[in-house]
Amino acid sequence: MPMRHSSTSSGTSFDPTPFAITTPGIPFRRSTVAIAVLCALVAGSAHAQEASAPATATAPGQASAAPPPPPPPPVVAEAVQEVVITGSQIRGVSAAGSKSVVLDRETLVTTGYNNPIDVLKTVPLVQGLGYGDVPSTAQNGSANVQRGSTISLRGLSSSATLVLIDGRRIAPTGNVTTFTEANQLPVSFIERIDVVADGASAIYGSDAIAGVVNYITRKSYQGVEITPRYTHTNGYDQRGASIVAGHTVKQLGGLGRLSIVAAYDYDKRDSMLQGSTPFARQDLTRFGGLDNRIRTNLATSAAPGNIIVAGTGINPVFPSAGSFTYYGIPAGYGGTGLDGSQLLRNQPNLLDASDYNDLIPETERNQGSLNLNLQIDPKTKLYYQGYYNRSENTSLSLAQPNATLTLPASSPYYIPNVPGLAPGAPQAVSFSFLNHVGRVIPDRGHSLAEGYGNTIGLQRDFENKWRAEAVFSATGTKTCANCIPALNGNIHTQALQAALNDGSFNPFSSTPASSDVLGRFLVEGNDRNRVKMQQASLRFDGPLFALPGGMVRAAVGVESLGLEQWRDSIGIRATSDTVGAYGKRRINAVYGELSVPLVGPENSLPLMQRFSLNLAARSQKYSDVGKTSNPKIGFVWGVNGDLAIRGAAGTSFRAPDLTDANTTFFSSVSTQLIANAAGDPAIPLSNAATRQSYVLRLGGSNPELTPEKAKNFSLGADYKPWFVDGLRLGASVYRIKYENQIIGLQTVANSFLASPTNRAVYAPYITPAAQPAGCVAGDRSTYNPIYAQAYGAPSLSMPDESNACRLTALFIARNTNAASTVQDGVDFDFGYEMDTSYGRFNADVNATKILNNKVRVSPLASEREDLDRINVPVSMRGRAALAWTQGQWNAGLAMNYVGSYLNDLPLTIGGVTQPRVEIDAWKTFDLNLAWRSPAKTGAWGGVRFSLNVQNLFDRDPPVVLSTNNNAAYAFDPQNANVLGRVVTVQMTKAF
Structure with missing residues (x-):
């Protein structure tokens, strides 16, 4: 079934009762953030966004007819109280004119995936530049020792995408670099996933530069639902099951009504050997590549x-x-x-190491989740949410x-x-070493990742329709790589x-x-990391006063967040040394938001049936990196009953993570022999034959970092023509100006002297320095003082000083606020629904086209177009889907499209650099079939069978031979995979 997409607006409350069209036995729910059918229902203007049911066509000549009166105020007010909308702190108000995508419960089930990461990969807004199971050099993926998974909206890095659970932050993870593990909850516990592709720091604070992904959990369910599943690919088998149980106690003694939803999910996936696919073998000569043995x-x-x-x-x-x-x-x-x-x-x-190394680890995952909602009285509610997940990976290697x-x-x-x-x-x-230790014992590749969260909240409604909500949450993560010390x-x-x-x-x-x-x-060696985060917040929201266009609503609040992180590593230096790291941070924030409906049913104008503004601002103060303030303004302009225009502008930011700024987490001192074509006489060649020079490089964390900053702008339109029932057309343009970006210069330091241009670009980070004639390797008292001091800097690796007396320059290659990116593009969202005697047909086309992605790698560098090349965003991504529903049956076919791009990192074979090659677009098809029992009770009551096939035609990835991944693969794991056809069967039984 196609994904339910919604371009939401802001500024007006509405009745959030779920909309549904039903055929015998199959309810058909549209996106809950059809929530953003929003003001259309109350104001009577048929705002052209995706509703949960086909819009009623308006006959010619009736477009300007007076809209029907809004629902009675008490009903609306009561309904609004429970609406949760991503992108706003005001109940019943959607993201401030921003583009939103909503994956509702039906869509989640239809995909056949059991984790949200795989579901989100079907959304064109998500680029493949985050972390995943297959190691990748992009976005510092080599630091992903626990094989975590992240989301990267618009390819601006996973650090620029904020992941929330019910609008609340979760603790980050990571040993060398920090990220938010996106597989915190099973799909069985998620009601829907909201994606707001716009800056949202004015609402949520740090990290929301490219957008927000919010998991909305299931708050109510009556009964028990069990779903066993099985997945098969050419590389591995996967087995799992979930159980969801819910019950509502109408009267819990004298305490009121209690709703309980609990879920447990177990999943076991076999490992996938590199040698099981020719694309990941060491010997890639069959593809025209190198024999990497x-x-x-x-x-x-x-x-x-x-x-x-x-x-x-x-x-x-x-x-x-x-x-x-x-x-x-x-x-x-x-x-x-x-x-x-x-x-x-x-x-x-x-020998070929791919016969001994795992491409994808064996993974065993256990996840448990719980929601408790106690309605003490009509105005007071107490709730608790808890989750725990544990993922163990075993990756064997040579x-x-x-x-x-x-x-x-x-x-x-x-x-x-x-x-x-x-x-x-x-x-x-x-x-x-094969004769000595064999294929390295499981302890070598064993990693463990745990995540947990506990949240308790209290809501109190007042007679003036305002609500106070106090929330306290404690979340945390634990990870370890090579968890069991061994000869490993x-x-x-x-x-x-x-x-x-x-x-x-x-x-x-x-x-x-x-x-x-x-x-x-x-x-012996292991690497352990632990993060604890505690957050307390107090929010008030409600109506202020009425305007002719509607009720002005507001939200104000304060938050306080504490973060602590530990890292303990044994043998990280390839010795028996122990490295310990600790960092902490306190963040205090205050925010406000205002929804102002200026034009509504009572004062509508020609070509303006509705116009509302949303104003938001947030100020945060950090205990270690200063403070920042961020505003945002959004609008929705309902031109008539068919057309609505929306827009938003604001600023966003990302604070440096503790691992970015704290040198005890990651720092290095190393002597490097690098290519030197700079032509700088102050940095002579150490080896004239190879034209290389010895330099000393300081890398890792940097305590002088400041927050990254961004300016966001978006403008869109949604059109539902009255003369074509069921048609939906939407488009948005956006622009993100991302400055002061933190980059790890260690990843580019080897090119500092690659040319005179590079020498000039990276001049602030290069200090030429000669060693004195009396230099003795290993005796720092004989060194140039600049090197003696540098060798004494913290380092997680033992610096090799055997060539210290041949040093020619000092490189400062730490994390630095050096880069900037300007990206603009267009999002498309088209849909059509049609009821026939043969069933209901639903077609969706969703696509993202990045027009420009201009990057500066340093303040002195010229601007370059980082688009449609390896390690940078691919400009065109899309998904087209056709679904059919008839009686108890439904079926869907979808095409996934990743556009072509340039391999500008070709191999050098036999001393000859190969030509750049255009990589073909990759198109795959997904199929889903499902049947639901019409019976409500009995052995077959509540039964659903489904078959899901990803990459239906078993399409190989495009051949990519490049220095990316150190030429380890013949494909690009950021934009394709080698899993082939993936078949999942599952059965759900509801009691």
Whole structure:
């Protein structure tokens, strides 16, 4: 069934009774934020937004007829009290003229997905640039150690999208970088999902730059609903079940009416091996890519191993080896008695790590949720909401060194007379740990993520129709990566090299080394993170006075939020060291909002049946990063009964996370050898042959960060022509000017000296400095003071000072308020409903077209168009759906579209950079079929069967060969997947 989309307006209350069209056995609910049929029903102007039922056509000549009188005030006032609308703090008022998308309960069920992330991926507004199960370099995805999932509206990063539960914040998570885990609730507990694609900091505060995603939970349900499900793909199987139970006690002693809704969901997904799809194997030569089993002087070696010799010219057999020649050690060799003449030139011992590494982890998830609503008396309500989720991931992998290791001539395993190597010179060796630890034990890839929330609220209604609401919530998250310390593949390279130097470890042996030997360099390691957030708020809202256009309504409130975060890491330095981090923050806020209906039924004008304004402002003060104030104004102009125009403008912001600003969470000091084509004599070449220079790089968190800022503007129109019953046309244009963006310069620091232009662009972060003639590596007292001080900075990795005396410049590559983005685009929302003798047909087309996405990576950089390329937004996304309902049956077919874009990060093969390639658009089709029993009771009463198929025609992703993901895949996981056809069957039984 198509998604229910709604372009909502603001400014007038309305009767929120759910609208429905029913056919025998099947209720058909439209978007609850048809809520935004809003003022149309009260004011009598048929505002052209998606209603929950087809609009009644108006005959020619009747468009200007006087609207019917509004419903009796007492009924409206009572109904408005319970309306929850995302984007406003005033009951019964929608987002301030902003574009909204609503996924109602029927839509959630129809998709066949059991988690909200997968549901939201069907919305064109959502770009694939957030975190997910498949690792990705985009948006710092390599830091996603617990395989969390996020939402990125408009591709402006998941940090610019605010995720709420019933309008309330939830605690963030993350070890190296902070994000909000979006899979906090199961679909079974969610009534609907609201997406407001507009800045909303004036309403909710930080993070709502690109928009808001709000999960509205189920507050009432009578009975028990059980839904087992099973999913199959070419890569894994998935099993799960949910149970929802609800009951209303009309009189709980003398306390009043109590409504209870509880849900539990269990899900178990098998792992998906990289080797199960050719797109994720190491050897990608079948696609014209590289054989990544060899990576210049590194390799995924099989036993007994290889000797690697540097040479000149490209290796003709293995272009991925660059100028290195590989000599395979003959099978059966145990470590001694071999001469170099017996080595096998360019016949290395290799294995494909994709046969041992998981692309998607095995995941077991448990989620429990509870809503309690106690109506103490007609004016007093007490409520509680609680949730808990626990996700365990196990991702197995192949343990292998990721550094060049050597055998000295003194080693008993040294092989004499290796071709191309001077006698007695150290030998670069590559070998396998497979014989020693196998496919790394589950502890290596075990991660755990927990989230919980407890909220208690009290509402009190007054005789003047005002309401006071006090809420306290305590939410938190816990995560750990490599949760169980073990000999787990966390390789301490320096200790391993020492074991090779002293002969205690035989790299060519087929006999596993002892645990004592392995324990020298396979160190225990885990990384734990914990976040606690407490929020208290007090809000008042209600009517102020009447205007001819309607009732002026207002909301005012105060909030106080406390945030604490801990990080404890063992072995994070690839040693036995322990790193501890702690940060805290206090935020106090005050806000106000005003809804002003200037024109309504009593004073309508030609071409203006309705006009309302919504004004909002919020001021927040942070204990560590200052304060900010943000206004917003929105309007809805009902031109006539068919056409409405809406718009909004305001400012938004995002405060730096604790992990962004607190150096104890993430900081690094490292010596780097980088390409230098800058032509700056103050930064000489360290290696003239390769045109590279040694630099010292400081990366990680930065305590001097300030909040990001944005200006948002949107203008849209919704049209429901009276002469075509059931037709809906909507479009919006928007513009976001995003400034002071926080970027991790460590991700671009290797290009600081790539050209004279880059040298000028990044000049504020580069300090040329020579080391004195008397410099001694390791003795900081002999260093240039700028380097001596830098080496003493906090670091989560042990800085290698072996080349410290060759340093030419200091790079400040920390998180920095350096970037800016200006994005504008158009959203489309078209729909048509038609009743026939063959059933009801419903067609929807929803699309987003980004027109420009202009980015500056530093204040001195020129503006560039970051659009339709790898790692940046794809300009065109859409979904077209056709649904049919007849009796107990319904069916739907949808096409998902991701537009074409440029691969501007092509591979270099054999020393030749490949041409840029246009990546084809990816089109997939989804199918859903469902049947509901017409019986209300008995064994078949309340039964629903459904079949959902994603990627119906098993469409492969477009081939993408690029340096993105370090050339690890032949596809782009940000814009496609390798799951193939995904089939889900489920049955629901309601009692």
